[in-house]
Amino acid sequence: MILKIPIINKNPKQIFKITVLILLFLLMIYFHFDILLTSDKSDVNSSSSLFLATVDCAPPCAFVGVEGDKNSFKTLNGEYITGSDIALIQAIANKLGKKFKNKIFW
Numbered sequence: 318m319i320l321k322i323p324i325i326n327k328n329p330k331q332i333f334k335i336t337v338l339i340l341l342f343l344l345m346i347y348f349h350f351d352i353l354l355t356s357d358k359s360d361v362n363s364s365s366s367l368f369l370a371t372v373d374c375a376p377p378c379a380f381v382g383v384e385g386d387k388n389s390f391k392t393l394n395g396e397y398i399t400g401s402d403i404a405l406i407q408a409i410a411n412k413l414g415k416k417f418k419n420k421i422f423w
Contacts, residue, residue: 367410369419371402378402393420 371379373396382389382399389397390407398421410417 365415366418367406367413367415369403369406369417370422371398371419372423373398373421376400390417390419393418396421 373379373381377400379398379400379402382397384391384397386397386399388404389399390403392398398419403419406419407417
């Protein structure tokens with residue numbers, strides 16, 4: 318018994334649609350690799366700071382800290398924030414030799 322699976326009929330509209338979809342798929346793959354492989358990576362290390370944008374209402378990752386607490390960091394907004402994400406990024410910034418800057422978005 319032979320199975321006949323009608324993937325492409327001899328209908329020109331269907332052939333055109335499938336051709337366009339294949340071309341769009343290939344174009345998407347091309348742009349994906351073009352952007353990733355040709356980006357200028359020289360500006361990655363040009364900044365002396367490591368920036369983090371966060372919210373202060375996602376415990377235990379990030380939450381409101383208090384001034385004077387050794388685990389709290391002052392943000393660019395003037396508020397204090399603490400949490401596991403903040404401590405992790407601070408440790409990464411220290412390892413990279415960069416200054417840690419944080420901004421709270423609400």
